[in-house]
Amino acid sequence: MLLVLDLLLVVVAGGLWVAAWQLRGATAGAAVLIAAVLTTAARVTVVALLGGAGWWFVPDRLVTVVPLTLLSGVVGVAMVRRRTPPVPVMIAAAYVAVAGIAMQFLVGYPVTVGAVAAVFGPGVAALLVWRLSARTARVAVVATTAVALLAAGVTAAVGSRLPDRLDHNTHGADSGHAAHGGSAAAPGVSIADLRGPSRAPTRKFTLTARAATVTLPSGAKVDAWTFDGRLPGPELRVTQGDMVEVTLRNELPGIGVTLHWHGYDVPAGEDGVAGVTQDAVPPGGTFTYRFEAKDVGSYWYHSHEMSSEAVRKGLYGTLVVTPDRTEPAETDITLPVHRFDTGAMILGGSDRRETRDVPAGRRVRLRLVNTDNNAHRVAVGGTPYTVSAIDGRDLNAPTVLTAATTLRLPAGGRYDVVFTMPAGAVHVMVDGRESDGLLLGTGAMPAHPAGTDLDITRYGTPAPGPFGRYDKDYTLVLDRLVRFLDGVPSYAYTVNGGVYPDIPPLMVDRGDAVRTTVVNRGTESHPMHLHGHHVLVLSRNGRPVTGSPLWLDTFDVLPGEVWQVAFRADNPGIWLDHCHNLPHAKQGMVLHVAYRGVTSPFTVGRRTPNHPE
Amino acid sequence: MRKAFVITSAIVLAVVLTQFYLAGVGAFSRPATADAWDGHRIGAMAIMAVVLLNTVVAALARADGRTIAFAALPIGLVILQFVLNAMSNGLGGSQDDRTGMPLYFVALHAVNGLVVMGAAATGLRNARRFASGAAAGSATEAQRAGAA
Numbered sequence: 001m002l003l004v005l006d007l008l009l010v011v012v013a014g015g016l017w018v019a020a021w022q023l024r025g026a027t028a029g030a031a032v033l034i035a036a037v038l039t040t041a042a043r044v045t046v047v048a049l050l051g052g053a054g055w056w057f058v059p060d061r062l063v064t065v066v067p068l069t070l071l072s073g074v075v076g077v078a079m080v081r082r083r084t085p086p087v088p089v090m091i092a093a094a095y096v097a098v099a100g101i102a103m104q105f106l107v108g109y110p111v112t113v114g115a116v117a118a119v120f121g122p123g124v125a126a127l128l129v130w131r132l133s134a135r136t137a138r139v140a141v142v143a144t145t146a147v148a149l150l151a152a153g154v155t156a157a158v159g160s161r162l163p164d165r166l167d168h169n170t171h172g173a174d175s176g177h178a179a180h181g182g183s184a185a186a187p188g189v190s191i192a193d194l195r196g197p198s199r200a201p202t203r204k205f206t207l208t209a210r211a212a213t214v215t216l217p218s219g220a221k222v223d224a225w226t227f228d229g230r231l232p233g234p235e236l237r238v239t240q241g242d243m244v245e246v247t248l249r250n251e252l253p254g255i256g257v258t259l260h261w262h263g264y265d266v267p268a269g270e271d272g273v274a275g276v277t278q279d280a281v282p283p284g285g286t287f288t289y290r291f292e293a294k295d296v297g298s299y300w301y302h303s304h305e306m307s308s309e310a311v312r313k314g315l316y317g318t319l320v321v322t323p324d325r326t327e328p329a330e331t332d333i334t335l336p337v338h339r340f341d342t343g344a345m346i347l348g349g350s351d352r353r354e355t356r357d358v359p360a361g362r363r364v365r366l367r368l369v370n371t372d373n374n375a376h377r378v379a380v381g382g383t384p385y386t387v388s389a390i391d392g393r394d395l396n397a398p399t400v401l402t403a404a405t406t407l408r409l410p411a412g413g414r415y416d417v418v419f420t421m422p423a424g425a426v427h428v429m430v431d432g433r434e435s436d437g438l439l440l441g442t443g444a445m446p447a448h449p450a451g452t453d454l455d456i457t458r459y460g461t462p463a464p465g466p467f468g469r470y471d472k473d474y475t476l477v478l479d480r481l482v483r484f485l486d487g488v489p490s491y492a493y494t495v496n497g498g499v500y501p502d503i504p505p506l507m508v509d510r511g512d513a514v515r516t517t518v519v520n521r522g523t524e525s526h527p528m529h530l531h532g533h534h535v536l537v538l539s540r541n542g543r544p545v546t547g548s549p550l551w552l553d554t555f556d557v558l559p560g561e562v563w564q565v566a567f568r569a570d571n572p573g574i575w576l577d578h579c580h581n582l583p584h585a586k587q588g589m590v591l592h593v594a595y596r597g598v599t600s601p602f603t604v605g606r607r608t609p610n611h612p613e
Numbered sequence: 614m615r616k617a618f619v620i621t622s623a624i625v626l627a628v629v630l631t632q633f634y635l636a637g638v639g640a641f642s643r644p645a646t647a648d649a650w651d652g653h654r655i656g657a658m659a660i661m662a663v664v665l666l667n668t669v670v671a672a673l674a675r676a677d678g679r680t681i682a683f684a685a686l687p688i689g690l691v692i693l694q695f696v697l698n699a700m701s702n703g704l705g706g707s708q709d710d711r712t713g714m715p716l717y718f719v720a721l722h723a724v725n726g727l728v729v730m731g732a733a734a735t736g737l738r739n740a741r742r743f744a745s746g747a748a749a750g751s752a753t754e755a756q757r758a759g760a761a
Contacts, residue, residue, distance in 0.1 A: 004703035011696050015689055022682055101692060223644075309648075339709055341644040374707040431710065480699065489658045491695055523703030559703055583647060583708075 002050055003559050004523050006061070009043040010100050013068070017097035021090040033075065033085070036093070040065075040072045053541070054562050056477050056519045059111045064100035068093060095123045108479045108497050109521060118152060121145055159502075160484035164607035166501055168276060168574050168592065168600045188599040191277055194573055195269040196290035201245035203238050203293075207259065209281075209303070209315060210251040216351040222340050224314035225252060225303075231349060232336050232371070233317025236301070240323050242293040249286050256280030256609050257315065259289055260304035262412060263392050263553040264319060265532050266291040268573020268598070273531070274305035275602050275610030276574055276592070281305075282609060293321045297392025298367040298414040300336060306611050308582035312341065316371045321392075330363035331421075335438065337378075337409070337430055338371045347430055347437055355439045358421045364440065366417040366428060370409040373581040375525065375556060377453070378407045378415070382426040382446030385419035390456060393534060396548035397461035406451040410556035411527040412580035457540050460548025465536055467566050471512040476528075478557065478579070478589065479521040485588060492588040493522070493579065499588025500613075501604070506577065506593045512569040514593075520557040526584065527556045530593065531575040535565035554580055569593075574600050576612065586613040614674040615744040621667040622740035625687065626733040628663050632656040633726065647708055657691055660729070664688050667736070680739050683732070690729045697722045 016036035023029035047065050050057040071093040078085040099119050107115040125145040129138045169188075212229040214222050227233030238244050250257045258280055260272035270289050274280035281287045299319040303310040318334045333356070339345045348354070358364060365388070370376050381403040388398055391414055407415055419426070424443040430436065434445065476495050483492040483499045495503045508514050515538070520526055534551040538544065540563050557563050572595045579589040590613060604610045635653040642649035664687045671684040697719055706715025 001703070004700045007696050007699060007703070011689070011693055015693075018682065018689075022679060101689075105692065105695075341646045343645070372709065374709050488655070490654070523699045524707075 001560070002046055002053075003057075003521065006043065006046045006050065007104065007523060009039055009046060010061075010104050013039040013043055014097045014101045017068075017090075017094045021094040024087065024090055025084055030079075033079065036097075037072045037076055037079075040068055040097075044069055050560075053560060054519060056109050056475075056562075057521060057560075060103045060107050060109060061100075063111060063116060064096050064103055068096045068100065071096065095126075099123070105482050105491075108481045108494065109477045109519075110497060114152075118149065121148065157484045157487055157489070160499070161487040162501070162605050165603040165605045167603045168505075168594065188597050189572065191268050191573055191598060191600040191602070193269065194267045194598070196267050197243065197292055198290070199243055201243045201290065203242045204245045204247070205234070205236055206247045206249060207233060207317075208249040208251055209257040211253060214314075216344055216346065217349075217354070218344075218352045220342065220344050220351060222314070222342055222344055224340070225255070225310060226314045227317055231314050231346065232338065233301070233315070235318045235320060235334055237320045237322065238293045240293055240296050240321055242321075244289075244291055244293050246289045247286055248281055248289065250281045250283050252283055254283060255310075256282055256305040256611075257303045257310065258287070258305045259301050260307075260531075261289075261291070261319060262300045262302060262529070263297075263414065263534075264291070264295065264299040264321075265534065265553075265571055268532060268571065268575065271531055271573065271575070272301075272304050273576055274612045275604035275608060276576065276600055276612060277602065279602055280609045280611070295392060296321050296323050297389055297394075298334065298369060298416055299392055300369050300371060300414070302371070304576075304612055306613070308586040308613055311371065311582060312373070314338075314340070318367070318369055320367065330365050330418075331358050332365045332367070333438070334367040334369065335428065336369040336371045337376050345430070345436065347428070351436065353436050353439055357442065358426075358440045360421050360423045360441070362421045364419055364421050364426075366438075368407070368409055368415045368417060368428075370411055370413050373411050373583060375411060375527070376409050377431055378409055379403060379405075379429045379432075379448050379451055380407075380417055380419070380426065381429060381448045382424055382441075383419045383422045385417050387415050387454065387456075387459065388418040389416035390414065390550065391534065391552045391554060393551040395460040395550075396463045398459060398548065401454065403447065404449050404451045405454050408453045408556075410525075410554055410580075412529050412554040413527065413552070413556070456547065456550060457537065457543070457545045458547045462546060463549050465538075465549060465566075466568070467513050467515075467536065469513065470515040470566065472506070472508055472514045473517075474506045474514065475517045475519065476591075477519045477521060478526050478528075480523070483588060490587060493526075493584040494588055495591055500585075500590035503591040505574075505591055507596060508569040508593060509596050510569055510572055513566060514569055515564065515566045518555075518557050518563045518565065520559055520561050523559050524581070524584075525556050525558045526589065527554050527580040528577070529554045529580040530567065530577045532571045532573055533567045533569075533575070533593075535567045538564040538566055540564075569595065572598050574598055578613075582613065614670070615740075618667070618670050618674040618676065619737070619740045619744045621663065621670045622684070622733075622737040625660070625663050625667050625684075626737050628656070628660050629687070629730050629733045632660060633730070636726070657694065660691050661688060664691075671740070674743070676740075676743050680743055683739055684736050686732045686736070687729050690725060690732060693725055694722055694729070697725065 020033040020036045047061045074089050075085045102119045125141050128141045207227045212226045214231045248259050258272040258274050270291050271277040302316040335348050344351050384400045386398040426440040427446050428438040479494045481494045492499045537550040575593045577593050578585040635656045639650040639653045668685040671681045701715040701719035704715040
């Protein structure tokens with residue numbers, strides 16, 4: 001909220017200070033001037049509050065807020081003395097206020113000397129032009145400034161263009177970890193060799209990607225990219241201990257495809273990321289994934305080739321690992337939520353209210369899966385229930401919830417909801433709509449009181465964590481800044497001020513305990529998803545988790561929030577770590593966690609078939 | 614140079630008009646995909662670029678301060694367009710779900726778009742007046758529009 005307010009104030013302050021300079025002396029000018037000073041004072045307050053939330057939020061703001069405050073002071077003194085403020089002060093204030101906008105949109109965090117030079121350089125140049133008398137000197141200053149800015153812009157634009165082929169083995173150089181096994185001399189293990197076990201499969205599946213027009217239960221038609229012509233793709237339900245083999249066949253017209261096991265921590269070579277762990281499967285091609293079903297829980301799969309478009313169009317399904325082979329004593333329903341471009345929204349496979357008969361007294365498990373780019377709010381009415389697991393990991397002693405609690409399911413996340421079927425009906429409501437969702441049992445539609453969101457960091461009972469000290473400590477500052485994306489200027493999504501592929505990877509060694517602080521400076525939430533690992537949430541906004549240990553693969557960092565998470569580097573590979581609002585990933589918010597000594601023969605770039613986002 | 618200023622001002626107006634067309638493409642494409650807005654997104658960058666160029670040309674043509682400031686005005690207004698969108702998202706809106714405050718906020722994007730259009734049209738009038746030698750007229754014009 002503060003970030004939103006600050007965004008408004010910086011732009012309004014810029015406009016007011018420029019107007020105040022232009023209208024200096026006029027009657028309206030005094031009013032504008034007062035407004036400008038008040039806006040600046042408001043911004044000082046907001047920046048101070050932001051600073052209280054963490055240092056990451058303020059350095060770029062202080063660069064302009066401090067001088068603008070001083071200039072406001074001078075203006076204020078002049079006005080109190082009923083004098084028109086001097087012109088140079090007004091010009092300086094207008095410049096600094098506009099520089100504040102530039103800092104906001106171009107610089108962000110961290111603040112570099114080069115960035116400050118680019119923002120204030122033109123002002124200094126203008127000052128020189130004003131003070132210098134010789135015409136040649138003036139021309140020289142203007143030309144130097146223009147050339148420097150142009151060169152910086154062109155360098156950034158050209159540098160952002162994806163090369164024909166970009167491998168992931170030169171990471172060490174730009175991150176200062178030269179020992180990363182990229183060079184030919186270093187002994188390395190190829191990601192192509194980090195595959196699942198070779199023993200005979202106990203469960204075999206084939207998924208065929210193909211375009212299809214699917215008629216939903218309401219009669220609405222969706223032109224989709226599907227697995228096996230179905231929306232969602234087939235549910236893969238396996239038992240702990242199974243050796244799973246999934247053959248992917250591609251019959252899509254001219255579009256590549258992969259299978260990524262979202263939340264299921266497979267060996268790196270099975271992770272299904274085009275250009276990192278494999279080449280996208282071309283039309284007519286196949287790829288076989290193999291992994292052992294070790295971790296009981298709710299997961300999902302989707303294509304990680306052009307994932308932003310592919311997932312939206314239907315290339316997704318669910319993966320469920322159950323504890324044993326015996327006939328389950330519970331009714332177990334998997335409920336992926338998905339929204340199509342047509343506006344159709346399906347829960348499970350239906351876009352209207354489905355009814356299922358469940359006898360009273362039976363245990364019910366609902367596996368809620370958000371396969372979309374934005375969070376969904378789910379409410380369960382008609383019965384007390386518990387959230388027994390999040391992201392495929394059981395919670396410790398979860399307490400009973402009621403319909404007055406809503407579950408904010410982040411993009412990519414999964415919640416397991418468990419309850420005993422009451423005599424009346426139970427309704428699963430998505431985003432406050434009673435007209436669809438899932439109605440279990442018989443009887444009147446249960447009430448849905450207005451609820452508050454479950455705070456998962458305070459839910460359940462604590463248990464000691466596995467981490468004592470940390471071998472690596474990283475910070476990821478998420479933001480939205482103007483950056484060149486493959487040569488095109490865009491209002492992109494950034495990590496530490498950079499966009500993919502120019503974000504240095506988080507280098508880890510096998511066995512490391514890695515702590516990561518994730519800061520969201522933007523105005524949108526970022527559901528961060530690390531492949532191949534679950535992270536333990538340590539704290540949010542500086543407040544430690546007081547509920548059950550939370551092992552997540554997707555954690556939603558809201559605007560202004562600071563999350564601290566930790567993971568054990570126990571699954572060698574090169575892993576994507578990205579925002580699961582997939583358009584954000586496509587617009588830059590992607591980096592890697594790279595194990596020292598692991599290389600990849602796969603590449604992204606113009607002359608490759610691979611577009612992971 | 615004065616003629617060049619008129620031409621670049623006309624280009625600004627043309628690009629702003631095109632931007633409205635591209636907004637139409639985004640709004641009316643079915644199924645309503647996020648990609649349908651790509652053109653409008655690039656259009657915003659194009660406006661920034663041509664307005665920047667126009668401002669430089671205005672300065673090189675030695676137009677008066679207010680005419681130059683007015684030529685630069687669309688940059689601030691276009692930034693405001695981004696900000697309205699970002700604020701809407703910050704208040705809880707998204708591409709899929711936008712009602713209440715987030716919607717009412719982002720709807721101002723359309724109004725501010727008209728202001729950009731007005732600024733571009735007045736900018737062109739300023740440039741033509743300046744080119745025909747009536748620079749003084751353009752200044753008062755700019756002042757009046759700026760105050761409004």
